[in-house]
Amino acid sequence: MNTLITIREYETAARAVLDPVHFDYVSGGARDEVTLRENEAAYARLALLPRVLRGNPKRTLETRLLNSRASMPIILSPTAFHKLMTGDGELATARAAAAADTIMITGMAATVAVADVVAAARAAGGGDVWFQLYLQTRNDITAEIVSRATDAGVTAVVVTVDSPVLGAGDRNIRNGFTDLPPGLACENLRGLGGDPTDRVRSIELSAELSWEHLDRLRALTELPIVLKGTAHPDDARLGIEHGADAIMVSNHGGRQLDGIPATVDLLPDVVAAVDGRVPVLVDGGIRRGTDVAKALALGASAIGIGRPIMWGLAAAGEQGARNVLEILRSELDHTLALLGVESPAELGSDWVVTKP
Numbered sequence: 556m557n558t559l560i561t562i563r564e565y566e567t568a569a570r571a572v573l574d575p576v577h578f579d580y581v582s583g584g585a586r587d588e589v590t591l592r593e594n595e596a597a598y599a600r601l602a603l604l605p606r607v608l609r610g611n612p613k614r615t616l617e618t619r620l621l622n623s624r625a626s627m628p629i630i631l632s633p634t635a636f637h638k639l640m641t642g643d644g645e646l647a648t649a650r651a652a653a654a655a656d657t658i659m660i661t662g663m664a665a666t667v668a669v670a671d672v673v674a675a676a677r678a679a680g681g682g683d684v685w686f687q688l689y690l691q692t693r694n695d696i697t698a699e700i701v702s703r704a705t706d707a708g709v710t711a712v713v714v715t716v717d718s719p720v721l722g723a724g725d726r727n728i729r730n731g732f733t734d735l736p737p738g739l740a741c742e743n744l745r746g747l748g749g750d751p752t753d754r755v756r757s758i759e760l761s762a763e764l765s766w767e768h769l770d771r772l773r774a775l776t777e778l779p780i781v782l783k784g785t786a787h788p789d790d791a792r793l794g795i796e797h798g799a800d801a802i803m804v805s806n807h808g809g810r811q812l813d814g815i816p817a818t819v820d821l822l823p824d825v826v827a828a829v830d831g832r833v834p835v836l837v838d839g840g841i842r843r844g845t846d847v848a849k850a851l852a853l854g855a856s857a858i859g860i861g862r863p864i865m866w867g868l869a870a871a872g873e874q875g876a877r878n879v880l881e882i883l884r885s886e887l888d889h890t891l892a893l894l895g896v897e898s899p900a901e902l903g904s905d906w907v908v909t910k911p
């Protein structure tokens with residue numbers, strides 16, 4: 556097979572090999588999928604404005620984030636159930652992220668336990684792993700999950716706050732996709748069942764959660780906390796007041812509230828509210844190096860990709876995820892050259908114009 560050369564081709568390849576129920580689960584969004592489409596469409600509405608003859612022969616994409624470093628400002632957003640995509644699941648993802656020397660955020664809903672994910676990344680030569688958490692209403696359960704992740708060696712906790720209830724994917728409802736196939740489980744929740752016959756606790760999403768739950772998390776870990784899923788600038792401000800070390804602007808890839816704006820359209824106001832106090836990350840709809848450059852120019856320190864990694868895993872396992880990362884790296888490097896900059900840090904809002 557010829558190597559695929561764009562992220563879009565990986566989506567097509569994934570569609571061809573996956574069970575349609577699983578393809579829909581990964582690629583779909585909430586309700587009418589307005590936000591899902593908007594995340595990508597908003598990037599197309601922004602244009603890049605290059606500078607010329609700036610004598611920049613070399614470029615670097617090296618990025619520092621919290622206590623971690625990455626070879627580029629492109630990291631892996633947390634996604635559930637990688638074993639639906641490829642046999643090794645998150646182990647393949649961890650190896651691909653390590654090969655690309657970038658950060659993988661492993662999900663609470665991973666089908667491989669966080670300790671095994673970190674071990675796989677280390678065995679493959681590096682790349683920090685961060686852990687994504689859904690706060691649980693019972694603090695002892697949250698504490699146990701965070702303690703496992705900490706012992707495993709993760710270097711940050713990413714708290715997802717956009718999911719007081721499960722998003723409603725009409726495709727999943729239509730397809731009757733509710734349960735994992737036999738043999739797959741949320742390995743990070745093993746042994747936490749209140750009922751001893753439940754060997755794997757299910758993830759609790761709760762509308763009861765409040766800033767107090769974040770305060771409790773802040774009190775129980777020294778790891779940096781990334782708040783993922785804030786849209787309103789005031790929530791970014793509140794997050795920092797409650798101890799967040801970074802803000803990740805996300806609408807969960809259009810899988811939670813349909814009708815929320817595209818993340819790249821939310822980004823400038825959040826960046827303004829944060830005012831340089833902590834790094835701001837963004838994810839949703841990034842499919843090209845030019846999209847990455849637009850997000851960086853609007854103030855993101857790094858971006859996350861969700862579905863592109865899943866499509867890579869489905870199409871060609873670890874190698875597919877590696878190719879997805881290398882496609883975006885090379886597109887971003889090429890874009891920076893065309894923009895006349897040496898590094899992501901040089902980009903600012905002068906490099907972006909909104910098309911009329």
Ligand SMILES: Cc1cc2nc3c(=O)[nH]c(=O)nc-3n(C[C@H](O)[C@H](O)[C@H](O)COP(=O)(O)O)c2cc1C
Binds near residue numbers: 580634807810
């Ligand atoms: C299949 C799938 C599962 C996801 N699972 C989670 C999750 O468990 N926790 C979480 O915080 N975000 C989850 N997300 C959201 C991603 O972290 C990310 O915000 C989103 O995918 C970014 O948009 P993109 O897919 O357009 O890159 C999931 C996304 C997908 C596509």
Ligand SMILES: O=C(O)C(=O)c1ccccc1
Binds near residue numbers: 664758807
């Ligand atoms: O599918 C999702 O987007 C997601 O976030 C999730 C949440 C809980 C369990 C599995 C996946």
